[in-house]
Amino acid sequence: MTTANFPLPIPNLDNQVFWDNCREHRLVLRRCNDCQESFHPPKPTCPLCSSENLEWVASEGKGKVYTYTITRQPVNPAFRERLPWGIVDVELTEGVHMISNLVDLDPEQIEIGMDVEVVFERVSEEITLPKFRAV
Numbered sequence: 712m713t714t715a716n717f718p719l720p721i722p723n724l725d726n727q728v729f730w731d732n733c734r735e736h737r738l739v740l741r742r743c744n745d746c747q748e749s750f751h752p753p754k755p756t757c758p759l760c761s762s763e764n765l766e767w768v769a770s771e772g773k774g775k776v777y778t779y780t781i782t783r784q785p786v787n788p789a790f791r792e793r794l795p796w797g798i799v800d801v802e803l804t805e806g807v808h809m810i811s812n813l814v815d816l817d818p819e820q821i822e823i824g825m826d827v828e829v830v831f832e833r834v835s836e837e838i839t840l841p842k843f844r845a846v
């Protein structure tokens with residue numbers, strides 16, 4: 712297990728199920744039963760139609776790099792050791808965007824449109840982060 716030395720997400724009532732599933736290496740999304748749209752991050756109401764009629768659905772965990780940035784300055788000192796750091800906006804096949812990182816790839820090699828799939832990085836007892844790798 713990686714020992715996290717950087718700030719971690721803090722699960723709350725809206726996203727506890729998401730983090731519980733990540734811990735089991737499953738990527739899940741919130742889906743609206745009224746307008747049928749999936750979305751992320753988890754919220755108590757649909758961001759498109761405000762419905763509270765939501766369910767959790769499994770994501771395929773596959774998608775493409777929609778866009779990215781490479782951080783070269785430590786916006787938080789805890790991230791200094793990770794620079795340069797590639798931050799990607801992945802568009803999942805479900806049409807949902809998720810901000811994450813790519814693993815096993817030099818950030819300079821990230822390309823828009825690159826096919827990626829989810830992998831999971833356990834960083835604490837409670838938190839396992841969804842990351843992506845090129846496929």
Ligand SMILES: [Zn+2]
Nearest residue numbers: 743746757760
């Ligand atoms: Zn909706």
